[in-house]
Amino acid sequence: MTPVEPQSPQPAQFRIVDLFAGPGGLDIAAEALGVPSIGVEWDAGAYATRTEAGLLTVHKDVRECKPTDPEFEGANVLAGGPPCQTFTVAGHGAGRRALDTVLQFVQRLVDRDKWDNIAADLDDLEDERTGLVLQPLHWILEAIDNPDLDPYHAIVLEQVPAVLPVWEAYAKALSDEYETDFDILHTEEFGVPQTRRRAVLIARRRNHGPVLPDMPPLKLPKPTHQRYRSKANPLDDGFALEGTVPQKWVSMAQALPERPTPFTVISNYGTGGDPKARGERNSDQPSATVTGKISRNRVVGPNGTDRFTFPEAGRLQTFPAEYPWCGKDISQQIGNAVPPRLGMHIISAALGLGSPSEQAFERLASWTPPERRTGDEAET
Numbered sequence: 001m002t003p004v005e006p007q008s009p010q011p012a013q014f015r016i017v018d019l020f021a022g023p024g025g026l027d028i029a030a031e032a033l034g035v036p037s038i039g040v041e042w043d044a045g046a047y048a049t050r051t052e053a054g055l056l057t058v059h060k061d062v063r064e065c066k067p068t069d070p071e072f073e074g075a076n077v078l079a080g081g082p083p084c085q086t087f088t089v090a091g092h093g094a095g096r097r098a099l100d101t102v103l104q105f106v107q108r109l110v111d112r113d114k115w116d117n118i119a120a121d122l123d124d125l126e127d128e129r130t131g132l133v134l135q136p137l138h139w140i141l142e143a144i145d146n147p148d149l150d151p152y153h154a155i156v157l158e159q160v161p162a163v164l165p166v167w168e169a170y171a172k173a174l175s176d177e178y179e180t181d182f183d184i185l186h187t188e189e190f191g192v193p194q195t196r197r198r199a200v201l202i203a204r205r206r207n208h209g210p211v212l213p214d215m216p217p218l219k220l221p222k223p224t225h226q227r228y229r230s231k232a233n234p235l236d237d238g239f240a241l242e243g244t245v246p247q248k249w250v251s252m253a254q255a256l257p258e259r260p261t262p263f264t265v266i267s268n269y270g271t272g273g274d275p276k277a278r279g280e281r282n283s284d285q286p287s288a289t290v291t292g293k294i295s296r297n298r299v300v301g302p303n304g305t306d307r308f309t310f311p312e313a314g315r316l317q318t319f320p321a322e323y324p325w326c327g328k329d330i331s332q333q334i335g336n337a338v339p340p341r342l343g344m345h346i347i348s349a350a351l352g353l354g355s356p357s358e359q360a361f362e363r364l365a366s367w368t369p370p371e372r373r374t375g376d377e378a379e380t
């Protein structure tokens, strides 16, 4: 009998469960790649946006859900962007203490201390959010240990740079079962018109499932665009990475072609708290990091001063122009999200799907909410 040739992994073989799913940055990226997903999100505003976008969502606290819940049946990829406000002051006393605490809890999980004991101790922490970063590891280990479940084939985690030591501890904890890669990625290096740094971990189960045993080693995606250098740096125009000729980063003017240029975005904050030292970016540069305060920034252009609209702020994060932002605190929803374009690169790398195609990026950019789809489009 002729041996059956192994097939490359196909998007439809996967199903992502996305913990702390936000307005859907990762999930809309997955949809553009053809990978189904289900998110868990407790915030009413983010849930409203997701619902309008047609993203499958369990509207609950992640801590009240478990991998054996029927909604998650068939999920073979775990993704998550747990909120990490408590670490963003890393280097400062409180952030460092939160980090040390979490690393001790990671060890307790690895040592298979009972989850009920760990959960009780997490409840006693000064800031309950500190423990949320442990939820993905709890789910991953539960799927490994529970005979009724299969371990996840792949894992995708994303957070602010201060969380990198936690991802490093995750990688160590999972090393028997998973290949891992983790680092800080710069969003403008992936065609996002924004400078934003994120700690990303991807993992792939060794020798299993839709992911073939003879696949090349797991690696974070390679940049497709140049790194942006600030004004203070003479290489402001971008530079060629060693051995490659990536495209130049994308500017705000390119991302928002309808907006009259030139314009300057003046941040609401001053560097180091000094209101006179407010950050500025011009339309021919990428946006500064899009945060939950983006609508407070002034945009000074040829026709006067205004603010970015929600769709514009969403596009600086590479959400589709028609993304149906709704509910409360939309700026915060936008600032919280993984830029979908970066999400596509990360998911593809974790699942071994190869670099996302131009058609997939086009699908993302021209995506419309289910409500506005017509005819054939509505059926796809």
Ligand SMILES: C[S@@+](CC[C@H](N)C(=O)[O-])C[C@H]1O[C@@H](n2cnc3c(N)ncnc32)[C@H](O)[C@@H]1O
Pocket: 020, 021, 022, 023, 024, 025, 026, 027, 040, 041, 042, 043, 046, 060, 061, 062, 063, 080, 081, 082, 083, 132, 336, 337, 338, 339
């Ligand atoms: C950093 S954002 C994730 C963004 C998401 N990855 C995306 O790409 O859009 C974290 C999200 O977790 C949600 N969240 C925080 N604590 C939660 C909890 N205990 N259960 C469910 N969701 C929670 C927040 O409302 C927020 O939307």
